[in-house]
Amino acid sequence: MTHTSNTAMAEPRDESLPWADEDAKRPVKVSIRHLYKIFGDDPKAALEKVREGMGKPELLEAENHVLGLSDINVDIRDGEITVIMGLSGSGKSTLIRHLNRLIEPTAGEILFNGDDILNWNEGQLRELRRKNMSMVFQKFALLPHRTVTENAAMALHTRGFARSEYEEEATRWLDRVGLGGYGEQYPHQLSGGMQQRVGIARALASNSEIMLMDEAFSALDPLIRTDMQDLLLELQAELHKTVVFITHDLDEALKLADHLVILKDGAVVQQGEPQHILLNPNDPYIEDFVADINRARVLRVRSVMTRGKPSGEDFAGDVDQNENLESVIARAEGAMDKRYRVTRDGKPVGTLDMKAIMKALVPRKVEG
Amino acid sequence: MATYDGLFDALGLRAWCDQGADSGPMSMADLLAKTKGDKAAEISAWDLPFPSLDALHKACSAIPQSRDLTQGLETGFLGIRDALRVVIDPLSQPLSWMLQDMLWLMTQTPWWIVMPVLFAITWFVTRSWKIVGFIAVMLGLLAFVDHYHEAMQTLAIIFVCAFVCVLLGVPIGIAMSRNDKLQRFVIPILDMLQTLPPFVYLIPLIFLFSVTEPKLYGIAIILYAIVPVVRLTDLGIRLVDKDVIEAADAFGMTNRQKLFGVQIPLALPNIMAGVNQTIMMSLAMVVIASLVSAPGLGVLVLRGIRNLELGVGLVAGFGIVVLAIALDRVTKASLARIDASQASR
Ligand SMILES: Nc1ncnc2c1ncn2[C@@H]1O[C@H](COP(=O)(O)OP(=O)(O)O)[C@@H](O)[C@H]1O
Ligand SMILES: [Mg+2]
Numbered sequence: 001m002t003h004t005s006n007t008a009m010a011e012p013r014d015e016s017l018p019w020a021d022e023d024a025k026r027p028v029k030v031s032i033r034h035l036y037k038i039f040g041d042d043p044k045a046a047l048e049k050v051r052e053g054m055g056k057p058e059l060l061e062a063e064n065h066v067l068g069l070s071d072i073n074v075d076i077r078d079g080e081i082t083v084i085m086g087l088s089g090s091g092k093s094t095l096i097r098h099l100n101r102l103i104e105p106t107a108g109e110i111l112f113n114g115d116d117i118l119n120w121n122e123g124q125l126r127e128l129r130r131k132n133m134s135m136v137f138q139k140f141a142l143l144p145h146r147t148v149t150e151n152a153a154m155a156l157h158t159r160g161f162a163r164s165e166y167e168e169e170a171t172r173w174l175d176r177v178g179l180g181g182y183g184e185q186y187p188h189q190l191s192g193g194m195q196q197r198v199g200i201a202r203a204l205a206s207n208s209e210i211m212l213m214d215e216a217f218s219a220l221d222p223l224i225r226t227d228m229q230d231l232l233l234e235l236q237a238e239l240h241k242t243v244v245f246i247t248h249d250l251d252e253a254l255k256l257a258d259h260l261v262i263l264k265d266g267a268v269v270q271q272g273e274p275q276h277i278l279l280n281p282n283d284p285y286i287e288d289f290v291a292d293i294n295r296a297r298v299l300r301v302r303s304v305m306t307r308g309k310p311s312g313e314d315f316a317g318d319v320d321q322n323e324n325l326e327s328v329i330a331r332a333e334g335a336m337d338k339r340y341r342v343t344r345d346g347k348p349v350g351t352l353d354m355k356a357i358m359k360a361l362v363p364r365k366v367e368g
Numbered sequence: 369m370a371t372y373d374g375l376f377d378a379l380g381l382r383a384w385c386d387q388g389a390d391s392g393p394m395s396m397a398d399l400l401a402k403t404k405g406d407k408a409a410e411i412s413a414w415d416l417p418f419p420s421l422d423a424l425h426k427a428c429s430a431i432p433q434s435r436d437l438t439q440g441l442e443t444g445f446l447g448i449r450d451a452l453r454v455v456i457d458p459l460s461q462p463l464s465w466m467l468q469d470m471l472w473l474m475t476q477t478p479w480w481i482v483m484p485v486l487f488a489i490t491w492f493v494t495r496s497w498k499i500v501g502f503i504a505v506m507l508g509l510l511a512f513v514d515h516y517h518e519a520m521q522t523l524a525i526i527f528v529c530a531f532v533c534v535l536l537g538v539p540i541g542i543a544m545s546r547n548d549k550l551q552r553f554v555i556p557i558l559d560m561l562q563t564l565p566p567f568v569y570l571i572p573l574i575f576l577f578s579v580t581e582p583k584l585y586g587i588a589i590i591l592y593a594i595v596p597v598v599r600l601t602d603l604g605i606r607l608v609d610k611d612v613i614e615a616a617d618a619f620g621m622t623n624r625q626k627l628f629g630v631q632i633p634l635a636l637p638n639i640m641a642g643v644n645q646t647i648m649m650s651l652a653m654v655v656i657a658s659l660v661s662a663p664g665l666g667v668l669v670l671r672g673i674r675n676l677e678l679g680v681g682l683v684a685g686f687g688i689v690v691l692a693i694a695l696d697r698v699t700k701a702s703l704a705r706i707d708a709s710q711a712s713r
Contacts, residue, residue: 102617129620141615145633155619206619 026077029210029242030099035072035108037094037266040065043106056265068094070267072108077259078209079240081232083274085253085289086263092246095263096212099244100133101125130159134203138215140195142187142202148174149183151198155206166205173201177231193224197231204235210242218247229255250289254278254298262286275303279360287363295361296326304360305342305350315341321349325357370426371417385428445575452576460583463590466528467582471663474524475517482520483507494701506694515665515687522664522691525657526650529589533646537594538639541601542627551602562595566656574660585657592653596645604638605631637707644699651692665691 038046038059046065056067069091076082076099084092097103098110101117109116117128134155142151150157153170157163171183177197187195196216203211217225229252236243247253253260254274261271262285269283278298281287302321316338319328332338332354342350376385417423424431474482486507490500510519544551561569570588577584608631616626632639658666665684672681 100618102614126620126622129618131620133618135615135618137611137615139611141609141611143612143615143630154615158619158621158625202619212618 026079028075029078029113030076030244031109031111031114032072032074032076032095032098033109033111035069035095035098035110036106037068037091037098037103038065038106039068047106067266069098069105070265072268074261074268074271076210076242076244078242080258081236081243081245081256082259082261083245083247083253083257084261084263085247085250088248090263091266092248092263093214094266096214096244096246099210099212100129100135130155130206132208133210133212134206134208136196136199136203136211136213136216138218140187140192140199140219142195142198144187146186147183148179148185148187148190148198151187152183152201152205154202155208170201170205173205174198176204176235177201191224193220193228196220196228200228200231200235204239208241210244213243213245215246215248217252218249225252232256250293254293262289275300279303280364291363294326295363296329296357297324299325299360301325301328301340301342301352302344302350304356305352306356307350310341310348310351312339315339315351317341318343318348319352320344325360328352328357329354370423372419372424372427376428381428385430387430445572449575456576460577460587463528463532463586464581464583466532467525467586470524470528471521471582474520479511479516483511490698493705494698495705496701499697499701502697503694506690510687510690513683513687515668515683518663518665518668518684519687519691522651522654522666522688525585525589525654525662525664526647526695529586529593529650529654530643530647532586532590533594533597533650534643536590537597537642537646538601541598541639541642542605542632544598544602545605545631554598558595558599561591566592566653570656570660579661582662585654585660585662588657588660589650589653589662593646593649596649597639597642600638600642600645601635604635604642607638608634637703640699640703640706644696644703647695647699648692651688651695655688 036047036050037043038050040046040063043065046059046063046067049059049063050067050070054062056070059065059067072095074082074084084095086092094103098105101110101120105118108118110118112128112132117125120128143154146154149167149170150163152174153161153163153166156166156169171180174180174183174197177200179194179197179201182190182194187198190198196219199216203213217228220228232243232245233256235241243256245256247256257274259271260274260277262269262277262283264283264285270277270281270286275298277286278290278293278295281290300321301319301323304325305321316332317340319331319340319342321342321344328340332340336354336358338354340352341348342352376382421432421434421437425433483504487500487504490503491497494500507516507519510516540554544554566588569591573584573588577587612630612634613626616630621629654662654664655666655669658664658670665687668684669681669688671677672679672684
């Protein structure tokens with residue numbers, strides 16, 4: 001199924017596929033286990049302190065080491081968009097650079113298809129970067145002295161293909177991201193949004209199954225940013241890549257994420273289904289994040305409905321489980337006493353009380 | 369009596385001082401001083417000499433004179449000279465051959481071949497007919513006042529020396545950019561080469577090689593002119609956008625692919641700026657090097673100074689200015705061409 005830009009928010013895609021059932025999990029592609037990264041002269045010694053419970057500010061104060069990442073455990077599932085969110089300095093870039101080992105960890109494991117890439121040698125790692133993982137950067141990082149086509153074909157060129165061999169593939173992906181006809185231009189002749197399209201085409205042309213995107217849209221104007229998010233969702237519906245997407249913007253995170261990981265001071269504070277985090281924040285830090293969100297537009301019927309076979313007759317009508325609350329409220333014309341039957345693909349799966357909607361619209365406070 | 373006699377007496381060193389007394393030959397100044405008699409004792413505080421080697425020697429003959437120092441250096445240098453030559457001679461011999469061949473090529477080939485070739489090179493690096501026309505006028509002017517031969521000699525030397533500078537300097541710069549330790553080691557050497565007046569390092573070179581060998585002035589010019597291309601290559605590669613380097617790593621480029629595909633192309637504007645400066649400094653040095661038998665326009669300038677032939681000196685000087693402008697224009701234009709193709713940064 002495809003998405004229209006204003007309703008496409010946080011939901012598992014490919015509903016037609018067998019694993020589309022919400023409870024069935026897709027296989028894990030990359031698994032991060034007990035990952036630590038400490039910047040400084042003697043990270044091993046500092047690691048002991050961190051394992052004993054020392055936090056980021058104390059470590060900086062007492063040991064003059066920066067705690068980059070602390071005991072990270074994340075499963076990145078095949079075909080999903082995993083969004084890592086956090087304020088600037090929370091360790092997002094550090095984390096994503098561990099996945100292709102641009103940064104060496106202090107301790108931990110990174111399992112790619114079950115194999116710890118920390119044991120890999122340089123040659124294996126190069127193969128991984130050339131064939132399995134591609135990257136899109138915040139500041140685009142295109143080669144300024146190469147044309148758009150040559151940039152898009154960077155991975156293929158690096159692998160040793162000649163221009164005649166890669167040109168068609170690169171042009172195809174440039175067309176796909178909406179840059180048909182720009183192939184002979186140089187990056188500086190394009191606008192920011194178009195440059196990032198080249199960045200995406202470059203990642204796609206490598207034909208890797210994993211795409212790492214470090215704040216890929218953060219440098220773009222809001223409107224262009226929305227376009228790019230839609231482009232990514234559209235491509236994702238078609239290609240089913242495993243995407244790791246970094247952002248500091250909750251709206252973007254909620255729009256894109258299948259799985260949301262929230263980082264603070266180098267540690268994961270909460271991770272899970274974005275709707276679930278929105279309704280059940282477990283930390284004041286996350287409450288601050290979600291406070292300004294338009295919840296009616298972000299939350300879906302399925303997140304607030306009562307599951308189980310609908311009983312009784314007094315339904316005001318049917319709503320699809322993937323509709324957002326805003327549209328249900330509009331349909332109810334503000335009435336508080338209505339009840340709806342929730343359907344998925346036309347089959348009833350639960351009931352929705354307008355009261356439940358009202359409750360969900362008020363952010364829940366963490367006790368204490 | 370010398371001024372510092374009292375000092376040595378007080379320190380009880382008198383016996384040590386007089387051991388080797390009167391062994392060295394006397395200088396003229398000493399003899400003059402002798403004939404004036406022992407008035408030194410009456411020296412007032414106002415005239416107190418600095419306790420230099422010579423002053424102390426007067427009081428204590430065991431202390432060497434300054435001229436012993438210079439002489440010692442000279443014999444020391446002559447002592448290691450042969451050993452040095454064994455190493456440096458074969459290494460630098462190709463430079464002599466290159467200089468000789470290039471001089472022969474550019475002066476013996478008829479002007480109606482050399483000049484079009486130079487114009488073609490100019491066109492090739494600048495792609496600008498305006499500059500080619502400018503060079504044609506400048507060279508024509510020099511040839512018209514019969515300085516063609518000398519100008520070609522000067523150009524030949526500059527071409528060879530700048531070529532060697534780039535050949536050595538760019539790899540050194542690249543190595544420096546990749547290794548902080550090497551950079552810390554090389555930068556003081558570059559600083560020294562740049563601050564030393566060129567006359568100063570002509571001196572050991574003259575001892576090392578005979579004045580008839582072209583490599584003598586070749587080495588002097590290269591030492592002087594290599595500094596900017598090394599510095600700017602190092603700087604240029606270090607200044608390449610970190611994000612772009614990271615992207616190269618993230619897409620699995622090898623170090624080689626990164627160096628030749630990303631770092632050098634992106635550092636090229638800086639490297640070319642270094643080449644421009646290197647060429648200009650070669651020109652400056654080739655004039656000074658005429659003191660040690662470098663042929664060309666510098667010889668005429670030198671003749672103008674030595675023989676007070678004002679006209680000869682002025683015309684040759686004008687020729688050097690013309691060459692300087694021409695070389696600068698050409699290298700700047702090719703630099704601008706490279707910059708234009710990378711205007712994004
Ligand atoms: N090379 C480094 N040396 C020291 N500290 C670093 C280095 N790289 C990152 N850090 C620190 O690690 C923390 C996380 O940085 P980063 O991953 O860039 O954050 P984010 O991408 O979330 O803004 C920051 O406190 C930063 O100062
Ligand atoms: Mg970052």
